[in-house]
Amino acid sequence: MIWWLSMNELIVLKLGGSVITRKEEKEFEINSENLKRISKEIANALNERDFGLVIVHGAGSFGHLPAKRYELYKGLRNKTQLMGFSIAHKSMQYLNLHVIDYLQKSGINAIPYQASAVGILSNGRLVHFPTTIIKKLVEMNIVPVSHGDVLIDEKMGIGILSGDHLVPYLAKKLNATRVIIATDVDGIYTKDPKKNEDAEFLREINSNTISKIEEIGTSNAIDVTGGMKRKLQELLELVRFGIESEIISGTKHGILERALKGERNLGSIIKF
Ligand code: ATP
């Protein structure tokens, strides 16, 4: 007899590459400490209350380094890039396997959902990504775990799917009730807080506060998908579909668990 989830609530969660890998050190290294803690926090929340969960994780050093080295973000220009495409994907699968492993060890029924095997981009935008199986898995209390990846692009030959693009896509298609993005800063600031001591934290991004952002971009790490700027653009678009989102810290203990248990205002909320 299968226990089916009633699916009253569905959360799409992004685990940032800056949280689960040592992105800024520019090395292919998993941040096991963070991954272990985060997995326990997710498990605690899932044990406490019923909600559907879809996880997307970012690439961190595992995807951004090969993508930069082989200039995969420029589209298909030479044959060497095809090996880069293969290497970047293998690297992401390695990372995904470790994410799944930590989640399973915490008691979460996690299963990979490989983006490059099912998705198609057109000029960098996702135009095809089936979700029927994701829905069924969630209904069965299984947590699908997808990730940023290299994909076929019908206009550019190859391209990069950022987790930051996949998250709003899934949120819309699955009618998610909440979107949570966990990264290595507390949320959105007026400037990059890692580079500017005087950066002010923005608890809510809306039509009144958005003009306070003076500078937004990537961290010091290698990043080919636009960092915080891209995140904000994607999440602002999601607001038009009536789905608000929150960017929270995935590096501070307990914040993700509290967010998944239903607490709000733990980071920056993006709404209009
Ligand atoms: P990945 O893309 O590998 O999944 P991620 O999603 O965890 O990584 P990034 O895309 O690297 O995270 O974006 C987070 C970084 O954005 C922070 O480390 C911070 O340095 C940078 N950043 C730039 N501008 C701002 C800003 N105005 N407010 C907050 N963070 C900013």
Ligand code: IP8
């Ligand atoms: O880290 C990027 O995904 P992101 C994917 O979520 C690759 O932006 C392969 C660089």
